[in-house]
Amino acid sequence: MADEALFQFLHNEVIQYIYKSSEHGEMENGRCITKLENMGFRVGQGLIERFTKDTARFKDELDVMKFICKDFWTCVFKKQIDNLRTNHQGIYVLQDNKFRLLTQLSAGKQYLEHAPKVRKHNGGKLTCQALFIPGQLSPHEWFSLPLSLQYLAFTCGLVRGGLSNLGVKSIVTAEVSVMPACKFQVMIQKM
Amino acid sequence: MHQVRLQIKGSDVARYSYSIHMQISAVLQSWSKPKNYPLFIRSVPIQNELKFHYTVHTSLDVVEEKISAVGKAMADQRELYLGLLYPTEDYKVYGYVTNSKVKFVIVVDSSNTSLRDNEIRSMFRKLHNSFTDVMCNPFYNPGDTIQSKAFDSIVSAMMVQAS
Numbered sequence: 001m002a003d004e005a006l007f008q009f010l011h012n013e014v015i016q017y018i019y020k021s022s023e024h025g026e027m028e029n030g031r032c033i034t035k036l037e038n039m040g041f042r043v044g045q046g047l048i049e050r051f052t053k054d055t056a057r058f059k060d061e062l063d064v065m066k067f068i069c070k071d072f073w074t075c076v077f078k079k080q081i082d083n084l085r086t087n088h089q090g091i092y093v094l095q096d097n098k099f100r101l102l103t104q105l106s107a108g109k110q111y112l113e114h115a116p117k118v119r120k121h122n123g124g125k126l127t128c129q130a131l132f133i134p135g136q137l138s139p140h141e142w143f144s145l146p147l148s149l150q151y152l153a154f155t156c157g158l159v160r161g162g163l164s165n166l167g168v169k170s171i172v173t174a175e176v177s178v179m180p181a182c183k184f185q186v187m188i189q190k191m
Numbered sequence: 192m193h194q195v196r197l198q199i200k201g202s203d204v205a206r207y208s209y210s211i212h213m214q215i216s217a218v219l220q221s222w223s224k225p226k227n228y229p230l231f232i233r234s235v236p237i238q239n240e241l242k243f244h245y246t247v248h249t250s251l252d253v254v255e256e257k258i259s260a261v262g263k264a265m266a267d268q269r270e271l272y273l274g275l276l277y278p279t280e281d282y283k284v285y286g287y288v289t290n291s292k293v294k295f296v297i298v299v300d301s302s303n304t305s306l307r308d309n310e311i312r313s314m315f316r317k318l319h320n321s322f323t324d325v326m327c328n329p330f331y332n333p334g335d336t337i338q339s340k341a342f343d344s345i346v347s348a349m350m351v352q353a354s
Binding site (some may be wrong): 042045046048049050052053055057058165166167 | 258288289290291292319320322323326327329333
């Protein structure tokens with residue numbers, strides 16, 4: 001579908017632009033990821049306003065998450081989330097086995113080969129959780145992060161913005177194990 | 192209050208008095224700023240505006256009550272339109288809450304009986320539609336007061352139409 005390609009191209013260009021226009025010092029702090037995430041946040045707020053205009057009121061948090069997994073994901077990425085898991089205590093994991101924004105990236109090992117250098121975060125899984133806390137990553141670690149995480153920052157912001165407009169405060173992080181599958185972890189913050 | 196004198200053929204003189212008290216306001220329940228502060232208030236006519244502000248503020252309690260009751264009630268309570276909140280001696284207050292927790296309140300003069308439920312519903316729908324447009328405007332920061340001309344003109348048109 002032509003309109004999908006348009007957004008993918010735009011998304012790629014936005015990421016390139018943000019990285020090119022940042023200075024060397026900024027890249028070490030993960031500010032680029034934060035910028036992408038904030039953009040996604042604002043877009044998510046507007047999108048949710050439009051998508052929930054005609055839906056019934058949500059009963060509870062689980063209802064909101066189901067809406068994000070089904071209707072919201074379908075409207076934005078033309079498919080649903082494949083798997084939603086929760087521990088019923090405010091943590092939800094959304095798994096997408098074929099994430100649209102990653103399908104065009106090579107699935108080869110070249111982008112994951114630096115994984116051992118970030119192994120100390122979370123026992124071998126690549127996450128961008130540390131990026132949301134400024135100053136936690138050293139420059140060495142930053143440059144060894146796979147490129148695919150940059151491509152997930154906007155979507156993390158999208159989910160966070162959508163949830164925030166529905167009255168749910170959260171932190172959203174993303175994880176890539178096997179391309180193009182990825183998991184988004186949503187941690188609900190109690191007010 | 193406007194008073195219009197109409198002279199009918201014959202000896203009768205009919206006098207119509209026509210009051211256009213009406214207020215529309217959008218109130219946001221926000222997480223970062225103090226809750227339930229108003230994003231937009233407009234009323235016609237402009238005198239007695241403070242009384243309208245007060246009415247809107249007190250009606251927010253009723254709105255909150257209705258929203259929290261949804262959890263216990265069943266599917267028919269899941270509409271966004273809340274209907275007549277409560278009738279005071281002079282005014283009727285209608286409420287509407289969006290899924291993004293923005294509350295719209297319309298206060299109408301009781302003597303204006305020509306406004307039916309359907310019309311109020313359609314007014315709320317128009318408000319919601321144009322609020323969605325404001326929200327999608329990238330230059331608008333959520334939580335600011337609404338200064339969009341398009342939103343303004345929709346509200347003014349509604350006030351004129353309702354009077």
